[in-house]
Amino acid sequence: MLKNGWKTLGVLLVAYTLWMTFTTPLKPGLAAVSPVSVNTGANLLEWSAYAANLSDSTAFFLTTGDGKVVSRGRVTHIDRSQRATVLFNIADTLPTQSLDAVCVNSIDGKLVLPGAVFVKNATTSTASKWTDTIADPHPEFGFVFPYKSMLYESIRNLNFHVTMWFALLFCMCYSVFYSVKNLGNNSWQSDMRAENGVAVGLVFAFIGLITGSIWARFTWGAWWVDDTKLNGAAITVLIYLAYVILRGAINEEQKRARISAVYNIFAFVMMIVFIQVLPRMTDSLHPGNGGNPAFSQYDLDDNLRAVFYPAVLGWILIGAWIISIKNRMTMVNRKLTTHEE
């Protein structure tokens, strides 16, 4: 039982991930305010929110970036708690031309859409006559995932798409570890483990590519975008395909093991240096780099984290399980063939 405990743990973690990812609701958020560009004076703005509870008791504001109220709106119409038509009177002099949209009620708390409205013909003045701030009622949400504009519900993909790359990274490390070991001890077992690590890693890479492609299409609008993370993924897949082809090109077993191990280590180190260094210098659509409108991995919401980390571990354990099944199959196969001779 204990011997197989890690497999059980893997299954439980993935089950937990599935359950949490499918059942946890999303925090309410502001999706858009239109028109995005207005003139001073009276303006009717159309607000749309997601998973919110807009009502007559909701207060609508336009504020500066640091939360100072510039104008308070008068609600004219609310549609199914998600859409509101609000009348604003915008003064001729403003602290900045770009304003945040904020709405507050006791159920949703304070919803903010930064830089939602641009006032074209306002003159700016730094005189501090705008001092009012908006209090946040801090309602209790229970367990919810954060709301991110553009992503909406697809933020849940984090636990399925991103975790695939972690599982792939595990398979890569496993494979390289046994490649190094193989150079030291020349045993066929290490070579077998290195090969199976790559085989399973390719499956995860394949899943990561297609799921990523679909997610990108409905977030950024294209199946494939030029991005460091995607380049890294593409290079990884190419390296492993090359590894498989290299293995196919050498017949002698010992030689195959040694040469493919050398290539595996070389390619792995180049890859790691590349993905560690380059994203730090360039903008990326992915979290953690550059001016990313989506979400940042380094300020993952705590609730999301509570599912994401178990998900990573769970998928890694599932990967390890598949590798171990492959290893056992290879060993049986080997016994069979050597028996025949």
Added chain:
Amino acid sequence: MVSIIKLIRKEMVLELKNKAALGSMLLYAVASIYISYLCFRRITDVPTWNALFWIIILFASFNVAGRSFDKEGNGREIYLFTLLSPEGIIIGKMVFNALLMMVLGFFSLLVFVLLLGGQVWQQADWGMVSLAVLMGGAGFGLILTLIAGIAFKTDNHMGLMAILGFPVILPYLLTLVRFSKNSLDGIDWSVNYPYFLTLLLLDGVVLVLGYILFPYLWRD
């Protein structure tokens, strides 16, 4: 160390004696640049100019590096290798190839500017572009020599060379192309130097890896 320098000298003497090999390399570069000239006439767009230049250098480098172990089959070479350590051999070959690629790089640059237009150079920082060519030569030489060593051990080494080489050289190429494009745009060194450091880091990693891994390739 002494043996490495001697080996580099030996490679140089052999390669320079073999005029056909050296000539074919330069001819390859000139021919591909001339074809580009016939297709484009003039290139005024910096990214296109930059990309085309590096693609031509990359393919020429594959050709040159792919041959770098071809001579090792005959008896005299095998005898030579029993006298030298494999570490010496790989470092020697790597450094020699790197130097060769640098020469190739500058030669191609000259032809490229002559045929495909110098308008691109209006804002270029000459020093940095030369540095990019040096780094390009160094990186291609180092990486492709090790890949050639791996591919040489298989039955179909020219074919595998490309398959094994592309994914490994891609990180280097991407960084290099960015560095070189910034240099052509005359972007300040203080913005551009992280790319240079990355290239240097990758070069260092390749040298160390070659030194550690090559003895395992050369065992039999």
Added chain:
Amino acid sequence: MKSKTLATTAVFVVLSQTVLANSALEETMFRSGKIYTFVLVAFLVFAVLVGYLIRLDRKLSKLERELENQSKS
């Protein structure tokens, strides 16, 4: 076997591109806060892994048959 996998992949890719480019389906993907984008991704993860496991299972059955043949002879 290999070519079959390749062909299936190619068909899948072409199908997914044409089907997903269809405007009605496109709308579905964006509806309800892009929840279907998530459902499709979760489903694909599941489907590919199951497909891979079925392939492994087949290979294992083949091994078992061979083992049986060997012990008979």
